[in-house]
Amino acid sequence: MDPDFSRLDASLADRDLDGYLIDADSENADQYYLSGFDAPDPFVTLYDGEVHLLFGRSLEYGRAKREARAATVERNVDFGYREKVAEHGADEAPFHVLAEFLRSYGVESVAVPPRFPVSVADALRDLGITVEPDRDSVVTDVRATKTEAEIEFIRDAQAANEKAMAAAERLFREAGVDGDGRLTCEGDVLTSERVKEEIEVTLLRNGCALDQTIVAGGADAADPHDRGSGPFRADEPIIVDIFPRNKATKYNGDMTRTFLVGEASETVREWYDLTERAYEAALDAVEPGATGAAVHDAVCDVYEEAGEPTLRSDESAETGFIHSTGHGVGLDVHEQPSVGPNGGELEPGHVITIEPGLYDPDVGGVRLEDLVVVTEDGYENLTDYPMELVV
Amino acid sequence: MDPDFSRLDASLADRDLDGYLIDADSENADQYYLSGFDAPDPFVTLYDGEVHLLFGRSLEYGRAKREARAATVERNVDFGYREKVAEHGADEAPFHVLAEFLRSYGVESVAVPPRFPVSVADALRDLGITVEPDRDSVVTDVRATKTEAEIEFIRDAQAANEKAMAAAERLFREAGVDGDGRLTCEGDVLTSERVKEEIEVTLLRNGCALDQTIVAGGADAADPHDRGSGPFRADEPIIVDIFPRNKATKYNGDMTRTFLVGEASETVREWYDLTERAYEAALDAVEPGATGAAVHDAVCDVYEEAGEPTLRSDESAETGFIHSTGHGVGLDVHEQPSVGPNGGELEPGHVITIEPGLYDPDVGGVRLEDLVVVTEDGYENLTDYPMELVV
Numbered sequence: 001m002d003p004d005f006s007r008l009d010a011s012l013a014d015r016d017l018d019g020y021l022i023d024a025d026s027e028n029a030d031q032y033y034l035s036g037f038d039a040p041d042p043f044v045t046l047y048d049g050e051v052h053l054l055f056g057r058s059l060e061y062g063r064a065k066r067e068a069r070a071a072t073v074e075r076n077v078d079f080g081y082r083e084k085v086a087e088h089g090a091d092e093a094p095f096h097v098l099a100e101f102l103r104s105y106g107v108e109s110v111a112v113p114p115r116f117p118v119s120v121a122d123a124l125r126d127l128g129i130t131v132e133p134d135r136d137s138v139v140t141d142v143r144a145t146k147t148e149a150e151i152e153f154i155r156d157a158q159a160a161n162e163k164a165m166a167a168a169e170r171l172f173r174e175a176g177v178d179g180d181g182r183l184t185c186e187g188d189v190l191t192s193e194r195v196k197e198e199i200e201v202t203l204l205r206n207g208c209a210l211d212q213t214i215v216a217g218g219a220d221a222a223d224p225h226d227r228g229s230g231p232f233r234a235d236e237p238i239i240v241d242i243f244p245r246n247k248a249t250k251y252n253g254d255m256t257r258t259f260l261v262g263e264a265s266e267t268v269r270e271w272y273d274l275t276e277r278a279y280e281a282a283l284d285a286v287e288p289g290a291t292g293a294a295v296h297d298a299v300c301d302v303y304e305e306a307g308e309p310t311l312r313s314d315e316s317a318e319t320g321f322i323h324s325t326g327h328g329v330g331l332d333v334h335e336q337p338s339v340g341p342n343g344g345e346l347e348p349g350h351v352i353t354i355e356p357g358l359y360d361p362d363v364g365g366v367r368l369e370d371l372v373v374v375t376e377d378g379y380e381n382l383t384d385y386p387m388e389l390v391v
Numbered sequence: 392m393d394p395d396f397s398r399l400d401a402s403l404a405d406r407d408l409d410g411y412l413i414d415a416d417s418e419n420a421d422q423y424y425l426s427g428f429d430a431p432d433p434f435v436t437l438y439d440g441e442v443h444l445l446f447g448r449s450l451e452y453g454r455a456k457r458e459a460r461a462a463t464v465e466r467n468v469d470f471g472y473r474e475k476v477a478e479h480g481a482d483e484a485p486f487h488v489l490a491e492f493l494r495s496y497g498v499e500s501v502a503v504p505p506r507f508p509v510s511v512a513d514a515l516r517d518l519g520i521t522v523e524p525d526r527d528s529v530v531t532d533v534r535a536t537k538t539e540a541e542i543e544f545i546r547d548a549q550a551a552n553e554k555a556m557a558a559a560e561r562l563f564r565e566a567g568v569d570g571d572g573r574l575t576c577e578g579d580v581l582t583s584e585r586v587k588e589e590i591e592v593t594l595l596r597n598g599c600a601l602d603q604t605i606v607a608g609g610a611d612a613a614d615p616h617d618r619g620s621g622p623f624r625a626d627e628p629i630i631v632d633i634f635p636r637n638k639a640t641k642y643n644g645d646m647t648r649t650f651l652v653g654e655a656s657e658t659v660r661e662w663y664d665l666t667e668r669a670y671e672a673a674l675d676a677v678e679p680g681a682t683g684a685a686v687h688d689a690v691c692d693v694y695e696e697a698g699e700p701t702l703r704s705d706e707s708a709e710t711g712f713i714h715s716t717g718h719g720v721g722l723d724v725h726e727q728p729s730v731g732p733n734g735g736e737l738e739p740g741h742v743i744t745i746e747p748g749l750y751d752p753d754v755g756g757v758r759l760e761d762l763v764v765v766t767e768d769g770y771e772n773l774t775d776y777p778m779e780l781v782v
Contacts, residue, residue, distance in 0.1 A: 027418075042605075059616060091526060114510035119524035121509040133510035135482060200595050204588060211600065211638075212431075225450060334733075 011138040019048040021110040024122050029331035030113055030139040036069030052099050056094060095123035101128060102305045113137060144328050144336035145349040154351055157246045157253035158371055158382050160206035165385055166255060167202040168195050168240050173257045173391045174332050183232040183261055192228035208244035215240050221365030234262035237364045239282055243333045252333040254353050255383055256369035259391050271366040272389045278302040278356035279368050282325055286379040292343015296325040299356045308358060319360040326353035329371055347391055350374040393538060402529040410439040412501040414511050414632035418723035421504055421530040427460030445492050486514035493520060504528060523532040535719050535727035536740040542764055545742055546738060548637045549762055549773050551597035556648060557633050558774055559586050563650045564782045574623040574652055583619035590633055593650050599635035606631050612756030622777035628755045634724045643724040645744050647760035647772055650782050662749045662757040663780045669693040670759050673716055677770040683734015687716040690747045697752035699749060710751040717744035720762055741765040
């Protein structure tokens with residue numbers, strides 16, 4: 001991976017700041033991206049045209065020297081930590097080290113992410129370093145454009161996702177229906193929890209993990225953020241939305257399918273067809289230079305022409321198409337760019353979801369989602385999984 | 392769960408501050424603990440003797456009203472968000488809302504966690520609110536003392552951990568040895584990756600997840616933070632350290648065992664026996680009023696009397712007992728209190744690990760770890776798993 005930091009350079013030059021400073025663990029995607037290093041405890045990354053790392057303790061030092069994409073890797077002890085503890089106490093010494101570390105690179109002013117820790121910012125300012133929160137989150141912005149290597153990582157996560165989706169679909173295909181209209185699996189009632197377990201075990205066996213999966217039927221599926229629970233019923237649509245993260249690369253996949261065991265009502269069938277059309281209209285609109293807003297509009301057009309409410313036609317709508325068309329996917333499962341009403345220009349290397357859907361507690365929910373990468377002349381779909389409602 | 396916030400009240404009174412403010416998602420354990428609410432995106436919690444939540448968007452509002460341990464739950468729109476966007480712009484409006492939210496409770500000054508976002512702190516200060524970083528992390532300190540309900544959550548996570556450890560042990564018990572001295576499983580070389588997968592699938596099937604497991608043999612095991620990789624060999628100790636989190640409760644377990652297939656060398660056998668004695672000496676020292684430092688000293692005494700180096704006898708030691716004796720476990724797998732050289736007084740309700748170990752790249756590593764809760768008259772071991780080196 002060899003990110004293009006020219007936008008970061010330009011941002012620092014524009015703002016007349018010497019460097020960009022992050023203090024976070026590598027669960028923070030900006031930190032992992034800028035440092036190229038994976039560590040469970042917070043550490044410091046300075047970007048001043050090159051990447052410099054600072055660790056409080058020596059624990060990660062040797063590994064960082066070997067693994068991080070950094071010009072230099074240093075520790076508190078390299079900046080007179082013990083003397084600073086003696087002079088300023090153990091609470092204050094790390095801040096004096098940090099200021100000295102910055103000044104060793106001639107850095108007197110830094111941009112920091114909006115969520116940079118206030119205690120560190122306060123201390124640096126007290127020591128005469130200018131600290132300006134970067135409300136534009138320029139590193140997050142740089143991350144939106146993926147390298148070829150990153151696209152491969154996302155493709156791998158999506159391939160695992162396809163296997164997990166197939167495992168879920170298999171449970172529905174093989175499901176029975178009991179006398180109360182509930183789906184069954186090997187004699188037990190088939191629950192959301194059972195399907196999620198199958199998904200998660202499949203992902204684990206394919207190098208991925210995830211915290212949450214949405215497997216929601218009936219009224220649960222009508223709330224796009226309900227993760228689902230309990231038994232499923234025949235004849236109702238079931239939304240399966242899986243967003244795994246590859247444990248080695250940390251990049252995510254994302255896909256949604258809607259399944260139904262039994263007979264679809266006329267409304268559900270219409271919703272599904274309409275959502276497929278909205279999905280196709282969105283993909284037709286994806287190309288470099290098109291805005292995320294235009295892609296979102298293409299979806300709203302299809303739904304509104306069919307008489308379905310959208311947040312564009314009624315911003316207080318609680319049924320219909322009540323979310324954005326999509327979002328970027330990378331180290332974070334939700335990241336830039338936006339594919340919604342405020343979405344800016346799409347660029348080659350943007351990886352985005354296209355996920356139209358319709359919701360109503362009286363009907364349930366239908367959503368279809370693929371993951372695509374914007375290319376020089378359009379897009380490539382990173383997802384290879386059929387769309388079929390009734391299984 | 393009904394946490395005792397009297398320490399938080401006292402801290403605010405001492406510092407003459409009106410409230411405690413957190414702006415974080417619920418992966419932040421202090422946020423989850425104070426708010427009693429689980430949400431993937433950042434939200435605001437104010438504690439002023441009661442808990443008040445503020446959400447930027449309406450998405451989580453209904454669920455928060457039902458689920459959160461909060462006196463009030465409000466949204467940006469409840470504080471004239473649209474008018475504030477018109478007046479101050481979309482970037483600044485949320486800060487004006489937040490200041491108005493605070494003032495609606497008579498709060499003009501707040502303590503915030505050390506890692507509170509600098510952009511929010513800067514904006515609140517500009518609007519006349521006093522924002523003081525809480526270097527003592529008082530909410531983290533309150534969390535160290537567990538309620539009965541929290542202890543049950545940890546016990547449940549540890550029970551799943553025992554099943555996962557048994558699954559790992561089974562792979563070692565059933566392992567063959569090939570002509571090169573490598574362990575095998577069903578004809579394949581038995582690797583760290585294979586054992587981890589078995590552990591993780593077992594945890595998933597028992598309601599738990601984890602990001603990382605340590606299954607490390609040979610020289611890997613001599614580095615306490617190496618997670619292990621590749622094939623295992625006969626006659627060498629293999630450290631298995633599992634720290635799962637229950638997905639429903641978010642509380643963690645933690646346990647380590649060391650296994651060996653084949654014949655243990657005299658050194659490894661001595662190390663194992665010595666580590667069992669150090670473990671017992673530590674447990675003998677655990678009681679309310681004893682310090683974490685005293686428990687740690689009990690371990691160092693055993694090792695040093697046997698001639699093994701410790702960080703207490705040589706702070707630059709790279710072999711021997713080169714870490715602390717333990718740490719608190721709860722919503723975070725590493726939290727207060729410390730069971731190391733600076734560990735303070737233990738109190739009933741503290742849940743701590745006891746995990747002595749010995750390391751040397753030429754020998755490998757041995758570590759044994761149980762999880763215990765400090766009680767009124769000593770401790771209760773939350774772990775029920777035998778200690779046996781050769782399997």
